[in-house]
Amino acid sequence: MQVLVTGGLGYIGSHTSVLLLEKGYDLVIVDDLSNSNEKVLININKITGKNPIFEKIDLKNKNSVSKLFKNYDFDGIIHFAAHKSV
DSSP states (O other): OEEEEETTTSHHHHHHHHHHHHTTOEEEEEEOSSSSOTHHHHHHHHHHSOOOEEEEOOTTOHHHHHHHHHHOOOSEEEEOOOOOOO
C-alpha cells in the first residue's frame, strides 16, 4: 500500500512515517520544509533502513498538488501539513 504523508518531516509526521515504514507501507512524504528540515529524511532512513519518496511541495500550490496526484496512486493519505501558531 502506498500512503501519502503530508508534513511528513515534521515532529508528528516523521514519527508516523517511521511507524508506517516499519509496518511495510510504501511512503510518499510531502513537505514544504517551512517548519522542518530535509535532514529528518536521513534520520528516518537510519531508523528504518528504508528511503521513502520525498516531494518538496507547497500544498497551497494547486499545480504541484495536481501533478502529485497524477504521478502517484495513493491508497491512503495522512495529513499533518499545517501552518500553526501556538
